[in-house]
Amino acid sequence: MEYNLYFDYENKKAEKEAFENVLKEYESQEIGYYHLPESSMKFKDINFEDFSEIAIIGIGGSSLGTKAIYEMIKNKFPLKKMVFLENPDPIDLIGKFKELKNPLFFVISKSGKTIETISIFKKVIEHFKLKPKAKNLKIITDPGSPLEKFAIDWGIECFNLPKNVGGRFSVLSAVGMIPLKAAGADIVSILQGAKDFRDRFFEKNELHLLKKASFYARNYKIYPVNVLFAYATILSAFKEWFVQLFGESLGKNGKEIMPVGHIGSIDQHSFLQLLMEGMGHKTITFLQIKNFDPDFKIPNINLPYLNATDFVNDHTFAELINKECEATKEALLAKEYPVDEIIMESLNLKNIGELIMYYEILTSAIGSLLEVNTYNQPGVEIGKTILRNKF
Structure with missing residues (x-):
């Protein structure tokens, strides 16, 4: 998998602190x-x-x-x-x-x-x-x-x-x-993918995660919203998992990084307008699958009155959706959004395990720098008490 950050930020002190915090959690087994x-x-x-x-x-x-x-x-x-x-x-x-x-x-x-x-x-x-x-x-x-x-x-x-x-x-x-x-x-492949990423992280071979965590945590007042733009319909449930992970872990003590999940290219036709001409103040993460399988092509058919779309004829749908992702990314970079991307070379079980572990460690690293308890949910418990009293 490939991870790219398109923002210029360096805070070695915060990165070191984040790494030491999650290393302590890992080694203590708490x-x-x-x-x-x-x-x-x-x-x-x-x-x-x-x-x-x-x-x-x-x-x-x-x-x-x-x-x-x-x-x-x-x-x-x-x-x-x-x-x-x-x-x-x-x-x-x-x-x-x-x-x-x-x-x-x-x-x-x-x-x-x-x-x-x-x-x-x-x-x-x-x-x-x-x-x-x-x-x-x-x-x-x-x-x-x-x-x-x-x-x-x-x-x-x-x-x-x-x-x-x-x-x-x-x-x-x-x-x-x-x-x-x-x-x-x-499940062996899923678990192996998660283990491989975790081991590489603690061997300091995934430093991009620390840079991203420190940027989010140290700038949460400027950028209080993170938008995950996932370019595949099959990632719809993953974005829902991400929303719970970030929302329930990082929204505490008057601090938050609000997670928003969208699917490309569908939500280019709605939410992208807000991003391009709204208030800004958001970080954007693009998640895409580089190689889809099978090789599914757009037919080379010329239809009356519809020739404006013929430039994609004979190209694959994978090319279309990934180039839409690239175009949207370039448009948002031109608006000076802090953008990063996660590219899955292909959809396989090890990559899925890696993606899960990446987001879990990222959440822990951000939470530690925000100085919140990443693992509790007192706001949720209050709602449960109120519900019980309504019956």
């Missing part, structure tokens, strides 16, 4: 996500009975990362269909229930008491007539949680994630790796 590439390898040999679909009952960090990986790879690798029962939206749930013919359910909640997840789980029990010792039901939760106690009571297989791994950092744990393995994904 923050567990750094070590998931090794610890989650134990799931590679797990086998499940044959079910038609994999259904995830979970929300936020319990589903977004898994969905991000699945959406990226579902059309390239032979996988079972995955259905995500996330939101307590009755229309959405009714529609998804109809999609499930022979599902394997995973109920995922770190705390074991997520209101949306448990409410949907109750409806699944009723609708699909689940009983104790059900073979098509698995639980993923913290050790000792109420959900684990339920699993023991019902005789349901239960998997744990480390207590020192937060939900939004948990995709490389049992939360993501076990359901993806059940769907048929090669």
Whole structure:
């Protein structure tokens, strides 16, 4: 993968501080996500009975990362269909229930008491007539949680994630790796890609990350918004994962770097206008896939009255979308936005693992320089308390 920064900034003191902060987290093992590439390898040999679909009952960090990986790879690798029962939206749930013919359910909640997840789980029990010792039901939760106690009571297989791994950092744990393995994904390659990037970072071979983190953290009052412009429809769920990761980790103590996720070229026809002629004050990250597969071409057809578009005839769609990315990047650079880019040479499982680890370490580095607790979410907890008092 290729990482390029198109802004001139150097703060060696901040870069050194960021590196020392995340190194301390890594070596102390207080923050567990750094070590998931090794610890989650134990799931590679797990086998499940044959079910038609994999259904995830979970929300936020319990589903977004898994969905991000699945959406990226579902059309390239032979996988079972995955259905995500996330939101307590009755229309959405009714529609998804109809999609499930022979599902394997995973109920995922770190705390074991997520209101949306448990409410949907109750409806699944009723609708699909689940009983104790059900073979098509698995639980993923913290050790000792109420959900684990339920699993023991019902005789349901239960998997744990480390207590020192937060939900939004948990995709490389049992939360993501076990359901993806059940769907048929090669989780070893995903974990290896994450490990390779982590090792290179701590060997000081990915210094661009520290430069970017120090720029974001030291200039958050000038540039309080980071826009991720991802140039592939299959990256839609990834941008949702990014929004949670940045938003819940970095918005604290009156400080924030607001994450905004967009898909190119679709959002060039809406949000780009705001970027070009709005207030500015945003950093822009372009994420693109260099080599798409298969080689899908625009036909060399000349249509009456439509010849203004013929200059792209006989070129691939990959060329079109990537040149649109380059053109948008050049336009924003001309407006003097701080721009960086992440280029995946191709869409493969190791690159996906690397991308996840890159963003997790970047978030930790920025949070440490902002002097916020990257791993808690007190604002979210207050809302949960208010909700309980409304019933």
